[in-house]
Amino acid sequence: MLFRKIDKNLKTKIDALGRWYYYMDFDGIKVRRDLRRDGAGGYNNWNNFLKFCFPDVKEKRILDVGCNAGIYDLEMAKMGASEVIGIDRDIRHALFAKDFFSRKLEKNFENVKFIKKNAREGLGDLGKFDFACLFCVIYHFEERIDFVMEELSKMTDTVVMQGNLIRLASPKYKNRIETKYAGTEGIKELLQRHGFKKIQIFDFGKYPKPVVIGER
Numbered sequence: 001m002l003f004r005k006i007d008k009n010l011k012t013k014i015d016a017l018g019r020w021y022y023y024m025d026f027d028g029i030k031v032r033r034d035l036r037r038d039g040a041g042g043y044n045n046w047n048n049f050l051k052f053c054f055p056d057v058k059e060k061r062i063l064d065v066g067c068n069a070g071i072y073d074l075e076m077a078k079m080g081a082s083e084v085i086g087i088d089r090d091i092r093h094a095l096f097a098k099d100f101f102s103r104k105l106e107k108n109f110e111n112v113k114f115i116k117k118n119a120r121e122g123l124g125d126l127g128k129f130d131f132a133c134l135f136c137v138i139y140h141f142e143e144r145i146d147f148v149m150e151e152l153s154k155m156t157d158t159v160v161m162q163g164n165l166i167r168l169a170s171p172k173y174k175n176r177i178e179t180k181y182a183g184t185e186g187i188k189e190l191l192q193r194h195g196f197k198k199i200q201i202f203d204f205g206k207y208p209k210p211v212v213i214g215e216r
């Protein structure tokens with residue numbers, strides 16, 4: 001059996017960032033191995049599903065709210081986006097991943113920016129975007145969901161939202177009013193209420209993360 005030599009410094013840096021949200025492999029240093037076979041998270045989500053539901057990103061300016069480790073933002077930059085801004089209340093994982101993949105791929109991701117921000121308090125003055133992404137995040141804003149949507153509707157004409165049917169069905173979140181926004185019907189209603197009237201739904205059977213795109 002072949003063993004890959006692990007870069008101990010790299011591992012120390014990765015461990016210092018604490019809990020990762022999805023499975024990642026940084027040159028043999030694997031985080032969230034428990035989610036390795038999860039077809040609906042991280043690169044599995046992107047490669048097998050999400051990227052196929054997307055509007056064309058070429059030359060587009062894109063906002064990603066709740067970007068987490070920002071890997072979809074790096075992918076959108078690779079696909080030709082002119083600028084991608086990822087915001088999250090914790091951007092340490094995103095900054096690490098950007099630095100790691102910049103070195104690994106010898107690609108300057110200077111058009112990908114990460115901003116630490118609590119979206120519940122507002123998205124800030126970031127200008128206009130061709131579209132905004134909210135992947136598995138809207139329900140986190142709880143009673144501030146409509147406030148965040150109002151902010152978004154001033155910033156873009158197109159919102160790409162991914163739901164989470166596992167959350168929708170979970171007894172843990174059953175009695176919370178925001179849980180309906182984890183499912184396609186709730187997302188559709190939310191988008192339309194905020195003026196994104198033209199709706200496209202990508203719901204592929206058993207896949208637990210449907211995508212709803214709303215356009216003005």
Ligand SMILES: C[S@@+](CC[C@H](N)C(=O)[O-])C[C@H]1O[C@@H](n2cnc3c(N)ncnc32)[C@H](O)[C@@H]1O
Pocket residue numbers: 021042065066067068069087088089090117118119120134135136137140141
């Ligand atoms: C379920 S994860 C989804 C991550 C990523 N969008 C994806 O689909 O893989 C939710 C993300 O939203 C972020 N988040 C939750 N509440 C937030 C808030 N109030 N402001 C900014 N980010 C927030 C979390 O830090 C986390 O990274």
